[in-house]
Amino acid sequence: MGSVKKRVVIVGGGTGGLVLANRLPKDEFEVMVVDKQPYNYFLPWLLYIAFKGSRKPIKREITTLIKPWVNFIQSGARLINLNDRYVELENGKRLGYDYLVVATGATVDYSKIPGLSKVIDLYGNYHSNEENAWKVWRTINSIKEGTLAFILAYERYRCPPSPLEGVLLADEYLREMGVRDKVKVVYATSYPRPYPAEPMNEVVEPILKERGIEVTTFFTLDSIDADKGVAYSVEGEELKFNAAIVIPPHIGVNIKYNPDNVLDPDGFVLADKDTNRIKGFDDAFVIGDASALPVAKTGVTAHLQATVVAKILTGGYARNTGRTHCPFDMGYGLGTFVISDGTHGTVKYPPNRVNHLFKMAFASSYWSMLKYPELWDPLMEAYFNATAPEKLKNIYG
Numbered sequence: 422m423g424s425v426k427k428r429v430v431i432v433g434g435g436t437g438g439l440v441l442a443n444r445l446p447k448d449e450f451e452v453m454v455v456d457k458q459p460y461n462y463f464l465p466w467l468l469y470i471a472f473k474g475s476r477k478p479i480k481r482e483i484t485t486l487i488k489p490w491v492n493f494i495q496s497g498a499r500l501i502n503l504n505d506r507y508v509e510l511e512n513g514k515r516l517g518y519d520y521l522v523v524a525t526g527a528t529v530d531y532s533k534i535p536g537l538s539k540v541i542d543l544y545g546n547y548h549s550n551e552e553n554a555w556k557v558w559r560t561i562n563s564i565k566e567g568t569l570a571f572i573l574a575y576e577r578y579r580c581p582p583s584p585l586e587g588v589l590l591a592d593e594y595l596r597e598m599g600v601r602d603k604v605k606v607v608y609a610t611s612y613p614r615p616y617p618a619e620p621m622n623e624v625v626e627p628i629l630k631e632r633g634i635e636v637t638t639f640f641t642l643d644s645i646d647a648d649k650g651v652a653y654s655v656e657g658e659e660l661k662f663n664a665a666i667v668i669p670p671h672i673g674v675n676i677k678y679n680p681d682n683v684l685d686p687d688g689f690v691l692a693d694k695d696t697n698r699i700k701g702f703d704d705a706f707v708i709g710d711a712s713a714l715p716v717a718k719t720g721v722t723a724h725l726q727a728t729v730v731a732k733i734l735t736g737g738y739a740r741n742t743g744r745t746h747c748p749f750d751m752g753y754g755l756g757t758f759v760i761s762d763g764t765h766g767t768v769k770y771p772p773n774r775v776n777h778l779f780k781m782a783f784a785s786s787y788w789s790m791l792k793y794p795e796l797w798d799p800l801m802e803a804y805f806n807a808t809a810p811e812k813l814k815n816i817y818g
Protein backbone atom coordinates (compact mmCIF):
# COMPACT_ATOMS: atom_id res chain seq x y z
CA MET A 422 0.00 0.00 0.00
CA GLY A 423 1.49 3.36 -1.04
CA SER A 424 1.89 6.07 1.60
CA VAL A 425 -0.36 9.15 1.46
CA LYS A 426 1.20 12.05 -0.42
CA LYS A 427 1.84 15.30 1.47
CA ARG A 428 0.01 18.35 0.12
CA VAL A 429 2.33 21.28 -0.56
CA VAL A 430 0.82 24.64 -1.48
CA ILE A 431 3.28 27.13 -2.98
CA VAL A 432 1.94 30.68 -3.17
CA GLY A 433 3.80 32.48 -5.97
CA GLY A 434 5.04 31.02 -9.27
CA GLY A 435 8.07 33.28 -9.63
CA THR A 436 11.72 32.23 -9.47
CA GLY A 437 11.68 30.61 -6.02
CA GLY A 438 8.20 29.08 -6.25
CA LEU A 439 8.84 27.28 -9.54
CA VAL A 440 12.31 25.98 -8.61
CA LEU A 441 10.80 24.48 -5.47
CA ALA A 442 7.71 23.04 -7.21
CA ASN A 443 9.87 21.37 -9.85
CA ARG A 444 12.23 19.87 -7.27
CA LEU A 445 9.62 18.02 -5.21
CA PRO A 446 9.36 14.28 -6.07
CA LYS A 447 5.97 13.32 -7.50
CA ASP A 448 5.69 10.09 -5.53
CA GLU A 449 5.93 11.91 -2.19
CA PHE A 450 4.11 15.19 -2.79
CA GLU A 451 0.96 16.63 -4.32
CA VAL A 452 2.15 20.08 -5.33
CA MET A 453 -0.09 23.07 -5.99
CA VAL A 454 1.31 26.38 -7.26
CA VAL A 455 -0.96 29.43 -6.92
CA ASP A 456 -0.19 32.65 -8.75
CA LYS A 457 -2.33 35.69 -9.44
CA GLN A 458 -1.01 35.90 -12.99
CA PRO A 459 -0.59 33.23 -15.68
CA TYR A 460 3.03 34.24 -16.39
CA ASN A 461 6.45 33.94 -14.84
CA TYR A 462 8.36 37.18 -15.46
CA PHE A 463 12.13 37.39 -15.89
CA LEU A 464 12.45 40.67 -13.98
CA PRO A 465 16.24 41.18 -14.45
CA TRP A 466 15.58 41.88 -18.14
CA LEU A 467 13.68 45.08 -17.25
CA LEU A 468 17.18 46.58 -17.08
CA TYR A 469 17.80 45.82 -20.75
CA ILE A 470 14.40 47.11 -21.84
CA ALA A 471 15.09 50.34 -19.96
CA PHE A 472 18.66 50.96 -21.13
CA LYS A 473 19.03 48.98 -24.38
CA GLY A 474 15.46 48.96 -25.71
CA SER A 475 15.59 45.13 -25.80
CA ARG A 476 12.56 43.40 -27.29
CA LYS A 477 13.42 39.95 -25.95
CA PRO A 478 10.25 38.49 -24.37
CA ILE A 479 10.42 38.52 -20.56
CA LYS A 480 7.43 36.36 -19.67
CA ARG A 481 6.43 32.73 -20.13
CA GLU A 482 3.27 30.89 -19.17
CA ILE A 483 3.66 29.18 -15.82
CA THR A 484 1.92 26.05 -17.17
CA THR A 485 4.85 25.57 -19.59
CA LEU A 486 7.40 25.87 -16.78
CA ILE A 487 6.13 23.23 -14.37
CA LYS A 488 6.64 19.47 -14.44
CA PRO A 489 3.54 17.57 -15.68
CA TRP A 490 2.58 16.42 -12.16
CA VAL A 491 2.64 19.94 -10.64
CA ASN A 492 -0.79 21.61 -10.42
CA PHE A 493 -1.39 25.27 -11.08
CA ILE A 494 -4.23 27.58 -10.06
CA GLN A 495 -4.31 31.07 -11.46
CA SER A 496 -5.68 33.19 -8.63
CA GLY A 497 -4.53 35.71 -6.11
CA ALA A 498 -4.26 34.50 -2.52
CA ARG A 499 -5.92 36.92 -0.09
CA LEU A 500 -5.42 35.19 3.27
CA ILE A 501 -2.84 32.80 4.62
CA ASN A 502 -4.09 31.17 7.77
CA LEU A 503 -1.08 29.55 9.39
CA ASN A 504 -2.99 28.53 12.52
CA ASP A 505 -5.67 26.59 10.63
CA ARG A 506 -3.41 25.58 7.73
CA TYR A 507 -5.17 26.96 4.69
CA VAL A 508 -4.72 29.53 1.91
CA GLU A 509 -7.81 31.49 0.92
CA LEU A 510 -8.08 32.47 -2.75
CA GLU A 511 -9.75 35.59 -4.15
CA ASN A 512 -12.98 33.66 -4.86
CA GLY A 513 -13.13 32.50 -1.24
CA LYS A 514 -12.01 28.91 -2.00
CA ARG A 515 -9.73 27.45 0.66
CA LEU A 516 -6.73 25.24 -0.04
CA GLY A 517 -5.64 23.10 2.89
CA TYR A 518 -2.03 22.00 3.15
CA ASP A 519 0.46 19.82 4.98
CA TYR A 520 3.23 22.23 4.02
CA LEU A 521 3.00 25.82 2.85
CA VAL A 522 5.66 27.79 1.00
CA VAL A 523 5.22 31.53 0.55
CA ALA A 524 7.09 32.73 -2.55
CA THR A 525 5.17 35.90 -3.35
CA GLY A 526 8.15 38.16 -4.01
CA ALA A 527 8.12 41.90 -3.33
CA THR A 528 6.19 44.77 -4.83
CA VAL A 529 6.80 48.50 -5.21
CA ASP A 530 5.06 51.17 -3.15
CA TYR A 531 5.12 54.72 -4.54
CA SER A 532 2.88 56.08 -1.75
CA LYS A 533 5.78 56.10 0.71
CA ILE A 534 7.34 59.12 -1.05
CA PRO A 535 5.16 62.19 -1.74
CA GLY A 536 5.31 63.09 -5.41
CA LEU A 537 6.81 59.78 -6.52
CA SER A 538 3.80 58.52 -8.52
CA LYS A 539 3.95 61.53 -10.82
CA VAL A 540 7.70 61.12 -11.34
CA ILE A 541 7.24 57.44 -12.24
CA ASP A 542 4.41 58.38 -14.57
CA LEU A 543 6.69 60.80 -16.40
CA TYR A 544 10.04 59.02 -16.43
CA GLY A 545 9.28 55.34 -15.60
CA ASN A 546 11.30 52.90 -13.51
CA TYR A 547 12.88 49.51 -14.12
CA HIS A 548 11.82 47.75 -10.90
CA SER A 549 8.13 47.17 -11.56
CA ASN A 550 6.92 46.20 -15.03
CA GLU A 551 7.57 46.36 -18.77
CA GLU A 552 5.47 49.48 -19.29
CA ASN A 553 7.52 51.47 -16.81
CA ALA A 554 10.79 50.07 -18.17
CA TRP A 555 9.81 51.29 -21.66
CA LYS A 556 9.19 54.73 -20.14
CA VAL A 557 12.78 54.76 -18.90
CA TRP A 558 13.94 53.91 -22.42
CA ARG A 559 11.94 56.87 -23.75
CA THR A 560 13.39 59.08 -20.99
CA ILE A 561 17.01 58.33 -21.84
CA ASN A 562 16.25 58.78 -25.53
CA SER A 563 14.63 62.15 -25.02
CA ILE A 564 17.06 63.83 -22.62
CA LYS A 565 19.53 65.93 -24.62
CA GLU A 566 20.84 68.25 -21.91
CA GLY A 567 20.54 68.97 -18.18
CA THR A 568 20.64 66.52 -15.28
CA LEU A 569 19.55 62.89 -15.33
CA ALA A 570 19.20 61.84 -11.68
CA PHE A 571 19.10 58.27 -10.39
CA ILE A 572 17.74 58.19 -6.85
CA LEU A 573 17.69 55.21 -4.53
CA ALA A 574 14.53 55.83 -2.49
CA TYR A 575 14.74 53.13 0.14
CA GLU A 576 17.23 50.59 1.35
CA ARG A 577 14.99 47.60 0.56
CA TYR A 578 14.80 46.86 -3.15
CA ARG A 579 15.33 44.01 -5.60
CA CYS A 580 18.88 43.22 -6.71
CA PRO A 581 21.51 45.29 -4.84
CA PRO A 582 23.64 46.21 -7.90
CA SER A 583 20.64 47.21 -10.07
CA PRO A 584 20.59 50.98 -9.26
CA LEU A 585 24.24 51.36 -10.30
CA GLU A 586 23.80 49.05 -13.28
CA GLY A 587 21.16 51.52 -14.53
CA VAL A 588 23.50 54.47 -13.92
CA LEU A 589 26.39 52.85 -15.82
CA LEU A 590 24.25 51.63 -18.72
CA ALA A 591 22.64 55.07 -19.05
CA ASP A 592 26.10 56.65 -19.14
CA GLU A 593 27.17 54.24 -21.91
CA TYR A 594 24.02 54.90 -23.95
CA LEU A 595 24.19 58.69 -23.63
CA ARG A 596 27.80 58.55 -24.85
CA GLU A 597 26.74 56.41 -27.82
CA MET A 598 24.06 59.02 -28.61
CA GLY A 599 26.68 61.77 -28.46
CA VAL A 600 24.89 63.78 -25.75
CA ARG A 601 26.80 62.76 -22.64
CA ASP A 602 28.83 66.00 -22.56
CA LYS A 603 25.55 67.94 -22.19
CA VAL A 604 23.81 65.53 -19.78
CA LYS A 605 25.05 65.35 -16.21
CA VAL A 606 24.43 61.92 -14.64
CA VAL A 607 23.94 62.00 -10.86
CA TYR A 608 23.41 59.11 -8.45
CA ALA A 609 21.84 59.91 -5.06
CA THR A 610 21.86 57.34 -2.28
CA SER A 611 21.18 57.29 1.45
CA TYR A 612 24.30 55.16 1.96
CA PRO A 613 27.64 56.74 2.88
CA ARG A 614 29.23 55.47 -0.34
CA PRO A 615 27.97 54.59 -3.84
CA TYR A 616 27.98 50.81 -3.21
CA PRO A 617 27.00 49.91 0.36
CA ALA A 618 29.49 47.03 0.82
CA GLU A 619 32.94 48.60 1.19
CA PRO A 620 35.02 46.05 -0.83
CA MET A 621 32.69 46.29 -3.82
CA ASN A 622 32.65 50.06 -3.43
CA GLU A 623 36.43 50.01 -3.89
CA VAL A 624 35.75 48.50 -7.32
CA VAL A 625 32.78 50.70 -8.22
CA GLU A 626 33.76 54.18 -7.03
CA PRO A 627 36.81 54.60 -9.32
CA ILE A 628 34.71 53.47 -12.30
CA LEU A 629 32.02 56.07 -11.50
CA LYS A 630 34.73 58.76 -11.25
CA GLU A 631 36.36 57.67 -14.51
CA ARG A 632 32.96 57.90 -16.29
CA GLY A 633 32.19 61.33 -14.84
CA ILE A 634 29.20 60.26 -12.76
CA GLU A 635 28.45 62.49 -9.77
CA VAL A 636 27.45 60.83 -6.52
CA THR A 637 25.45 62.38 -3.66
CA THR A 638 25.67 60.28 -0.49
CA PHE A 639 23.57 60.53 2.71
CA PHE A 640 20.62 61.54 0.51
CA THR A 641 17.50 59.89 1.96
CA LEU A 642 14.63 60.72 -0.37
CA ASP A 643 11.87 62.54 1.51
CA SER A 644 9.71 63.89 -1.33
CA ILE A 645 10.03 64.70 -5.00
CA ASP A 646 8.40 67.39 -7.13
CA ALA A 647 8.09 66.52 -10.82
CA ASP A 648 6.84 70.01 -11.80
CA LYS A 649 9.72 71.85 -10.15
CA GLY A 650 12.23 69.12 -11.00
CA VAL A 651 13.54 68.90 -7.45
CA ALA A 652 14.10 65.95 -5.09
CA TYR A 653 14.25 66.75 -1.36
CA SER A 654 16.17 64.69 1.17
CA VAL A 655 15.41 64.04 4.82
CA GLU A 656 18.85 65.54 5.50
CA GLY A 657 17.66 68.87 4.04
CA GLU A 658 19.37 68.78 0.64
CA GLU A 659 17.82 69.55 -2.74
CA LEU A 660 18.69 67.78 -5.96
CA LYS A 661 17.59 69.50 -9.18
CA PHE A 662 16.90 67.34 -12.22
CA ASN A 663 15.55 67.42 -15.74
CA ALA A 664 14.61 63.75 -15.56
CA ALA A 665 14.66 61.39 -12.57
CA ILE A 666 14.76 57.60 -12.47
CA VAL A 667 13.83 56.56 -8.94
CA ILE A 668 14.43 53.06 -7.56
CA PRO A 669 11.14 52.86 -5.65
CA PRO A 670 10.54 51.54 -2.13
CA HIS A 671 9.80 47.80 -2.07
CA ILE A 672 7.34 46.17 0.33
CA GLY A 673 5.73 42.76 0.82
CA VAL A 674 2.63 41.90 -1.26
CA ASN A 675 -0.87 42.54 0.04
CA ILE A 676 -1.95 39.27 1.68
CA LYS A 677 -3.49 38.99 5.17
CA TYR A 678 -1.85 36.57 7.57
CA ASN A 679 -3.23 34.81 10.58
CA PRO A 680 -1.47 35.40 12.91
CA ASP A 681 -0.32 38.77 11.58
CA ASN A 682 2.74 38.95 13.81
CA VAL A 683 4.67 36.96 11.20
CA LEU A 684 4.95 40.19 9.16
CA ASP A 685 7.42 43.05 9.64
CA PRO A 686 6.23 46.69 9.24
CA ASP A 687 6.85 46.54 5.46
CA GLY A 688 4.81 43.35 5.04
CA PHE A 689 7.78 41.00 4.61
CA VAL A 690 7.46 37.61 6.28
CA LEU A 691 9.66 36.86 9.31
CA ALA A 692 11.65 33.66 8.96
CA ASP A 693 14.43 31.57 10.40
CA LYS A 694 17.63 32.45 8.54
CA ASP A 695 18.90 28.87 8.36
CA THR A 696 15.76 27.00 7.25
CA ASN A 697 13.35 29.69 5.94
CA ARG A 698 10.65 28.41 8.33
CA ILE A 699 8.10 31.15 9.03
CA LYS A 700 8.54 32.42 12.59
CA GLY A 701 6.73 30.07 14.98
CA PHE A 702 5.65 27.47 12.38
CA ASP A 703 7.24 24.13 11.50
CA ASP A 704 5.08 23.45 8.46
CA ALA A 705 5.34 26.84 6.70
CA PHE A 706 8.25 28.44 4.86
CA VAL A 707 8.95 31.70 3.06
CA ILE A 708 11.55 31.95 0.29
CA GLY A 709 12.96 34.68 -1.94
CA ASP A 710 12.02 38.36 -1.94
CA ALA A 711 8.95 37.81 0.26
CA SER A 712 11.05 37.12 3.34
CA ALA A 713 12.18 39.72 5.86
CA LEU A 714 15.62 38.11 6.09
CA PRO A 715 18.48 40.59 5.68
CA VAL A 716 19.80 38.89 2.53
CA ALA A 717 19.98 40.20 -1.03
CA LYS A 718 16.62 40.15 -2.80
CA THR A 719 17.78 38.24 -5.89
CA GLY A 720 16.70 35.33 -8.01
CA VAL A 721 19.88 33.51 -6.99
CA THR A 722 18.88 33.80 -3.31
CA ALA A 723 15.35 32.57 -4.13
CA HIS A 724 16.80 29.63 -6.10
CA LEU A 725 19.21 28.63 -3.30
CA GLN A 726 16.54 28.94 -0.60
CA ALA A 727 14.10 26.86 -2.68
CA THR A 728 16.78 24.17 -2.89
CA VAL A 729 17.26 24.17 0.90
CA VAL A 730 13.50 23.97 1.56
CA ALA A 731 13.10 21.13 -1.00
CA LYS A 732 15.80 19.16 0.85
CA ILE A 733 14.14 19.78 4.22
CA LEU A 734 10.72 18.71 2.91
CA THR A 735 12.18 15.49 1.52
CA GLY A 736 13.63 14.69 4.93
CA GLY A 737 17.23 15.74 4.30
CA TYR A 738 19.42 18.10 6.28
CA ALA A 739 20.01 21.49 4.66
CA ARG A 740 20.81 24.99 5.86
CA ASN A 741 21.23 28.33 4.07
CA THR A 742 24.83 29.43 3.66
CA GLY A 743 23.86 33.08 3.07
CA ARG A 744 25.62 32.92 -0.32
CA THR A 745 25.07 35.93 -2.57
CA HIS A 746 26.00 36.00 -6.22
CA CYS A 747 24.52 39.12 -7.82
CA PRO A 748 25.47 39.88 -11.41
CA PHE A 749 26.60 43.48 -11.94
CA ASP A 750 26.62 44.87 -15.49
CA MET A 751 29.10 47.74 -15.58
CA GLY A 752 28.50 48.76 -19.19
CA TYR A 753 30.85 48.41 -22.18
CA GLY A 754 30.60 44.61 -22.01
CA LEU A 755 32.13 44.45 -18.52
CA GLY A 756 30.62 42.60 -15.60
CA THR A 757 31.31 41.46 -12.09
CA PHE A 758 29.42 39.65 -9.33
CA VAL A 759 28.73 40.73 -5.76
CA ILE A 760 29.80 37.61 -3.90
CA SER A 761 29.68 36.86 -0.18
CA ASP A 762 28.28 34.30 2.25
CA GLY A 763 27.36 34.02 5.91
CA THR A 764 31.00 33.72 6.98
CA HIS A 765 32.84 35.76 4.34
CA GLY A 766 32.28 39.43 3.56
CA THR A 767 31.88 40.77 0.03
CA VAL A 768 34.73 40.06 -2.38
CA LYS A 769 36.52 42.96 -4.09
CA TYR A 770 35.90 41.41 -7.47
CA PRO A 771 37.01 43.55 -10.44
CA PRO A 772 34.94 43.48 -13.65
CA ASN A 773 35.88 41.48 -16.72
CA ARG A 774 34.25 40.41 -19.97
CA VAL A 775 33.79 36.75 -19.02
CA ASN A 776 31.61 37.74 -16.06
CA HIS A 777 29.41 39.75 -18.37
CA LEU A 778 29.14 36.68 -20.58
CA PHE A 779 28.07 34.63 -17.52
CA LYS A 780 25.33 37.14 -16.75
CA MET A 781 24.02 36.79 -20.30
CA ALA A 782 24.34 32.98 -20.14
CA PHE A 783 22.25 32.90 -16.94
CA ALA A 784 19.64 35.09 -18.61
CA SER A 785 19.41 32.72 -21.58
CA SER A 786 19.12 29.65 -19.32
CA TYR A 787 16.72 31.19 -16.78
CA TRP A 788 13.52 29.30 -17.67
CA SER A 789 15.34 26.02 -18.20
CA MET A 790 16.88 26.39 -14.72
CA LEU A 791 13.42 26.90 -13.26
CA LYS A 792 11.89 23.86 -14.96
CA TYR A 793 14.84 21.48 -14.70
CA PRO A 794 16.84 22.64 -11.66
CA GLU A 795 18.19 19.11 -11.16
CA LEU A 796 19.83 19.13 -14.63
CA TRP A 797 21.61 22.40 -13.87
CA ASP A 798 22.76 21.36 -10.38
CA PRO A 799 26.15 19.85 -11.40
CA LEU A 800 27.09 22.95 -13.42
CA MET A 801 25.81 25.38 -10.80
CA GLU A 802 27.56 23.53 -7.97
CA ALA A 803 30.86 23.55 -9.89
CA TYR A 804 30.44 27.24 -10.74
CA PHE A 805 29.52 28.26 -7.19
CA ASN A 806 32.41 26.23 -5.88
CA ALA A 807 34.86 27.88 -8.30
CA THR A 808 33.60 31.33 -7.29
CA ALA A 809 33.32 30.66 -3.54
CA PRO A 810 34.08 33.84 -1.59
CA GLU A 811 36.97 32.29 0.36
CA LYS A 812 38.66 31.31 -2.93
CA LEU A 813 38.13 34.66 -4.66
CA LYS A 814 39.22 36.55 -1.54
CA ASN A 815 42.61 34.84 -1.79
CA ILE A 816 43.01 36.35 -5.22
CA TYR A 817 41.26 39.73 -5.01
CA GLY A 818 40.92 40.48 -1.30
Ligand SMILES: Cc1cc2nc3c(=O)[nH]c(=O)nc-3n(C[C@H](O)[C@H](O)[C@H](O)COP(=O)(O)OP(=O)(O)OC[C@H]3O[C@@H](n4cnc5c(N)ncnc54)[C@H](O)[C@@H]3O)c2cc1C
Nearest residue numbers: 433435436437457464465498525526709710718719720721
Ligand atom coordinates in the same frame (compact mmCIF):
# COMPACT_ATOMS: atom_id res chain seq x y z
C1 LIG B 1 16.03 45.42 -12.59
C2 LIG B 1 16.20 44.13 -11.88
C3 LIG B 1 17.35 43.40 -12.08
C4 LIG B 1 17.55 42.19 -11.43
N1 LIG B 1 18.69 41.48 -11.68
C5 LIG B 1 18.87 40.28 -11.09
C6 LIG B 1 20.00 39.48 -11.42
O1 LIG B 1 20.81 39.83 -12.28
N2 LIG B 1 20.15 38.30 -10.77
C7 LIG B 1 19.26 37.86 -9.84
O2 LIG B 1 19.45 36.77 -9.27
N3 LIG B 1 18.16 38.59 -9.51
C8 LIG B 1 17.94 39.78 -10.12
N4 LIG B 1 16.81 40.52 -9.84
C9 LIG B 1 15.93 40.10 -8.74
C10 LIG B 1 15.00 38.94 -9.09
O3 LIG B 1 14.21 39.24 -10.20
C11 LIG B 1 14.11 38.66 -7.87
O4 LIG B 1 14.88 38.65 -6.70
C12 LIG B 1 13.42 37.30 -8.02
O5 LIG B 1 12.50 37.35 -9.07
C13 LIG B 1 12.74 36.92 -6.72
O6 LIG B 1 12.08 35.70 -6.88
P1 LIG B 1 10.81 35.37 -5.97
O7 LIG B 1 10.40 34.00 -6.35
O8 LIG B 1 11.08 35.68 -4.57
O9 LIG B 1 9.69 36.43 -6.44
P2 LIG B 1 9.12 36.74 -7.88
O10 LIG B 1 9.96 36.15 -8.95
O11 LIG B 1 8.85 38.20 -7.91
O12 LIG B 1 7.72 35.94 -7.91
C14 LIG B 1 6.67 36.26 -7.05
C15 LIG B 1 5.39 35.68 -7.64
O13 LIG B 1 4.35 35.78 -6.65
C16 LIG B 1 3.15 36.13 -7.31
N5 LIG B 1 2.23 36.77 -6.35
C17 LIG B 1 2.36 37.98 -5.76
N6 LIG B 1 1.30 38.22 -4.96
C18 LIG B 1 0.48 37.14 -5.05
C19 LIG B 1 -0.77 36.81 -4.47
N7 LIG B 1 -1.42 37.61 -3.64
N8 LIG B 1 -1.32 35.62 -4.80
C20 LIG B 1 -0.70 34.77 -5.66
N9 LIG B 1 0.49 35.05 -6.24
C21 LIG B 1 1.07 36.21 -5.94
C22 LIG B 1 3.60 37.09 -8.41
O14 LIG B 1 2.63 37.18 -9.44
C23 LIG B 1 4.91 36.44 -8.87
O15 LIG B 1 4.73 35.56 -9.94
C24 LIG B 1 16.56 41.71 -10.52
C25 LIG B 1 15.38 42.43 -10.34
C26 LIG B 1 15.18 43.62 -11.01
C27 LIG B 1 13.90 44.38 -10.80
